[in-house]
Amino acid sequence: MKKNSDKNNAGVFLGFVVGYKCVRVAVFFVACAIALILNPALLRAEGDSLALDPYGISTGPTPWNMGFALSFPKGTGETESVVKDGFGLDFYAGYQKPSSVLGFRFDVMYASFNLTDAVTTRLENASEGNLAVFGGGPSLVVCPPLGKYLRPSVYVGPGLYYEHASATWDDSCDPLFGCGAGGTEYNTSNMSTTRLGWQGGVGLDLLFDGGLGAISFNVQYVTINNTNADVQFIPINIGYKVFF
Numbered sequence: 001m002k003k004n005s006d007k008n009n010a011g012v013f014l015g016f017v018v019g020y021k022c023v024r025v026a027v028f029f030v031a032c033a034i035a036l037i038l039n040p041a042l043l044r045a046e047g048d049s050l051a052l053d054p055y056g057i058s059t060g061p062t063p064w065n066m067g068f069a070l071s072f073p074k075g076t077g078e079t080e081s082v083v084k085d086g087f088g089l090d091f092y093a094g095y096q097k098p099s100s101v102l103g104f105r106f107d108v109m110y111a112s113f114n115l116t117d118a119v120t121t122r123l124e125n126a127s128e129g130n131l132a133v134f135g136g137g138p139s140l141v142v143c144p145p146l147g148k149y150l151r152p153s154v155y156v157g158p159g160l161y162y163e164h165a166s167a168t169w170d171d172s173c174d175p176l177f178g179c180g181a182g183g184t185e186y187n188t189s190n191m192s193t194t195r196l197g198w199q200g201g202v203g204l205d206l207l208f209d210g211g212l213g214a215i216s217f218n219v220q221y222v223t224i225n226n227t228n229a230d231v232q233f234i235p236i237n238i239g240y241k242v243f244f
Helices: 007-038 077-081 117-122
Strands: 064-075 087-095 102-114 128-142 150-170 186-207 214-224 231-243
Touching (some): 064 077, 064 102, 102 231, 117 128, 128 186
Antiparallel strands (some): 064 087, 087 102, 128 150, 186 214
16 A cells, blocks of 8 residues: 555545535535424425324325434444544435325435455555545335334345545554653555445334324444445444424
């Protein structure tokens, strides 16, 4: 792996790319929220009521939902030996009529992992390394009602993912003579790519009375189609969902 001593330029570039994509996602969700607040008619035809169905969501013709979750991703397959357990976030929005078991959702996720010691050792004894994944996509949802307060779901769909991997070497330290007194010097190497993949998962919503939303549990599976080896991980998500 070729070292790149210009870590400042690499950091600025990475921050710009990730920041730009995060801003686009944030603008989308804010615009949706403002539209729903300023114009509730978007959620129902004229004269329709907002009474709740037995499962706690509106009975209007456009029952939208939106949620966020803390994510605890774990590598699987070949990726399990490359990364340690990570941390991330998942944002999603969906649509499903109360009378239907079919719907859709769109996920936007971020996951961050540290590379395992075995990998950093192979990278000329790098002091640390990490892998970040940002992306998502639409999914078809099968969500049959199960009693008044439970709603299971199964979903699958394609995704587009941005991957960024980096490794850092502490050049001020020598394996034999230790670290010098003149300060720490780091060299960093970065690699990024954008790839297609697949996502899917199973979930369970625990709904509150009065249409106050739901606690949502999801176990997902994400595979990203890289040239040499796919990146595969299982995010375990715990979050909150609201219905409109």
